[in-house]
Each structure stands twice: as C-alpha cells, then as structure tokens.
Amino acid sequence: MRLIMPLLCLAVAGMLQGCARLHAPTEFQAVASQPYTLDSGDRVRVIVFGQDSLSNSFAVDSSGQIAMPLIGLVPAQGRTPADLARAIEGRLRAGYVREPRVSVEVEAYRPFFVLGEVTTSGQYPYVNGMTVETAVAIAGGYTPRAARDRAELTRTQEGRTVTADVPMSQPVRPGDTIVVRERYF
The missing domain is CATH 3.10.560.10 (Outer membrane lipoprotein wza domain like)
Structure with missing residues (x-):
C-alpha cells in the first residue's frame, strides 16, 4: 500500500502535466x-523611382541574392526590405544613377x-x-x-x-x- 500511493501520485501528476498550457x-x-528578414524563396518588388527599366520583381535565389540589371547580384538573405533598398541605392549611386531612390517590398513570402x-x-x-x-x-x-x-x-x-x-x-x-x-x- 505504501508503494502504491506514491506511484499513483506520480501517474496523476504526469497526466496533469499534459493538461498544462503550452x-x-x-x-x-x-x-x-x-522586423521580417528576407531569405531564399521570397519574391521582392524593387522600385527605382524614375528608372522604370530597373524596377521589377526579383526572386531571392538559393544563395540568398537577387540579380538586378546593371549592378548584378545583391545579397538579400538576412536583410530587411529597408536594408536591401539601402544596399541597392548604394550600388546604383556608384556610377549608374545620380541620387537613386529605391523602395523594396515583399511581393510573395x-x-x-x-x-x-x-x-x-x-x-x-x-x-x-x-x-x-x-x-x-x-x-x-x-x-x-x-x-x-x-x-x-x-x-x-x-x-x-x-x-x-x-x-x-x-x-x-x-x-x-x-x-x-x-x-x-
């Protein structure tokens, strides 16, 4: 009888633990x-104001990058859309577009x-x-x-x-x- 009571208490405690809130x-x-960070499989819409030929939708590839015209591969993995916009602006400013303004939004997660x-x-x-x-x-x-x-x-x-x-x-x-x-x- 002495052994049964502690075992019964343990069994009841184990069952009640399953009822506890997760x-x-x-x-x-x-x-x-x-904030949301980009990764492979995301699709982003990049808008370069005043440059319609550079604005488009881009998929983040398996290496975590997007391929844009003129500036090539831009790392996107681990960046927020705002961080990616700043990186694209920096690359465009380096000899392609004077005072670029870029917006990036997630088109498909x-x-x-x-x-x-x-x-x-x-x-x-x-x-x-x-x-x-x-x-x-x-x-x-x-x-x-x-x-x-x-x-x-x-x-x-x-x-x-x-x-x-x-x-x-x-x-x-x-x-x-x-x-x-x-x-x-």
Whole structure:
C-alpha cells in the first residue's frame, strides 16, 4: 500500500502535466517582434523611382541574392526590405544613377510546410497573421488521430534551427515547418 500511493501520485501528476498550457519558447517570442528578414524563396518588388527599366520583381535565389540589371547580384538573405533598398541605392549611386531612390517590398513570402496528422500535408503559401491553427486549416484540417492542442514547430533563425512544442495560437513565420503529432488517447 505504501508503494502504491506514491506511484499513483506520480501517474496523476504526469497526466496533469499534459493538461498544462503550452507556452512558446523565448526564441520564438523574440522573433515575433523583430522586423521580417528576407531569405531564399521570397519574391521582392524593387522600385527605382524614375528608372522604370530597373524596377521589377526579383526572386531571392538559393544563395540568398537577387540579380538586378546593371549592378548584378545583391545579397538579400538576412536583410530587411529597408536594408536591401539601402544596399541597392548604394550600388546604383556608384556610377549608374545620380541620387537613386529605391523602395523594396515583399511581393510573395517563402512557403511554410505542414506535416503529420493533417488531411493534406505539404507546402503552402504564407499569409500574414497566420497561426499554427490557421496553417492546419489551410492543410485541410486534422485527421481523426491528431493531437489538437499542440504542434511541433521548426524555425531557422540567425543560422540556428529551433524546434519546440507550441500551442495552436503560436504565430507562424515564412519558412516554418509545422508537424501535427498523433494523440495518445
């Protein structure tokens, strides 16, 4: 009897821990407040005012650069759109355009991925303001065996890959991978 009570308490504590609210790791919370940085798969619209032949849409290639007329490859990976605009202005000012004014906006974000216990796993276009729950809805919803209270989120930030269990209300960023696990009961 003495051995059964502590084991019973441990079992109940373990079950209650599963009911505890999940909180996003601090790495994910900090990223949500930071400005968006470009990466491979993004598509940007570059507008050079007064130079229609230089204004166009450009894809950030696998090496993290965009290829522009006159100035060639411009590094975009890890830069905000405003940083990229300043870099393009600097290159154009160096012998091509007098007093260039450049605007850069994200035309299409890189996709996110949903895997696991969802109806249709795969790659989907990113939409601003998306949460894990809306990402699952875009993937066709849950399968009957899905854990509906949490998901595993993998994100690459500052060269590091971070994976954690997150609540369904966790904001999703472009390039994230969401895995919906199978529930236990």
